[in-house]
Amino acid sequence: MxxxxxxxxxxxxxxxxxxxxxxxxxxxxxxxxxxxxxxxxxxxxxxxxxxxxxxxxxxxxxxxxxxxxxxxxxxxxxxxxxLEPFPPITEKQIQKLFPKNKKLKVPDLGSIDFRYITYLSWIDIASNRLFLVYPFEGKFIGIEGRITPTNKKGYCLFCNRHHELAFFSVRTKSALPDNYSSYGHYVCLDNNECNQSITDTGSLEKFILSVSK
CATH class of the missing domain: 1.20.1280.250 (Monooxygenase)
Structure with a gap:
């Protein structure tokens, strides 16, 4: 093998x-x-x-x-x-990454060719929420935030390619108790295009780590 x-x-x-x-x-x-x-x-x-x-x-x-x-x-x-595929993950593991979302709609994992994805993401159209799962240092990190289509093309933070963009805004905790702020950036609206274009994980990991603390 x-x-x-x-x-x-x-x-x-x-x-x-x-x-x-x-x-x-x-x-x-x-x-x-x-x-x-x-x-x-x-x-x-x-x-x-x-x-x-x-x-x-x-x-x-x-x-x-x-x-x-x-x-x-x-x-x-x-x-x-x-090709080294995205690490095996189950629907139950994904649900545990987003414990506050009791009605989380997980994508059909059986339809995904995990060899060709760097990160797993999907959009809940009803709530305008984007969910993203990324393997880092032996564990999965899950982040979610509001996704707002821009109806224009530009350079995505994750893949640095010219695609149709959306603004991805994630609510983050600040140093003060019960105080929150938002951190966002422009990313590909189509995660499949992004996964086919990404050639470096540096910006993606920096973004994920900055909002998952």
Whole structure:
């Protein structure tokens, strides 16, 4: 059995580099430029992993040798078996993360391909609430807040890509007893698009940790 080591956001980095390299191959004839782009693609991909074994590195590096769309697709298809899915989670575990919400509507977990998500989220349209679950240091963190569509496109805090945005506002406790404040930011309205675009978890984790204290 293959040992998984590629998380969703890292796979997105690989796909992004493959797309850029293929586009360059189709539009640039200068061999020196191509060599630079090939080198940069490998550097960006391996740089997305804090720890790689030599075998894992050898799996990723061949991208610099490809010439055709078929080569790149075969490479991506071969790497899918090494995707490390979102940790297993049950409906009961999710409900425990939001104890104050007695009528929590959990999404159909059986319909989700957990290989391709960095975070789990869904919107309760009736209450305009967004619920987000993220695995961090061996446990799950759950946050919820009000979601307000903006009807405009911009850069999402989580994935840093240009998508349709919503304002996500989370109520947080302040240092004073019984005193609350709100902390919010613009995020993708469509969490599927966001999960397909995110290439780094830094901003996502910073946001989650800042509102879950």
């Amino acid at each position: 293959s040992t998984t080591f590629i998380r969703n956001h890292q796979f997105n980095v690989i796909k992004k580099q493959a797309e850029f390299l293929l586009k360059t191959l189709r539009t640039v004839a200068d061999r020196r430029v191509l060599d630079t782009v090939r080198y940069t693609a490998v550097t960006n991909i391996t740089g997305a992993f804090p720890d790689l074994t030599q075998d894992q590195k050898r799996m990723l590096e061949p991208i610099s040798t490809f010439e055709t769309a078929y080569d790149f697709q075969r490479y991506l298809d071969a790497l899918e078996q090494y």
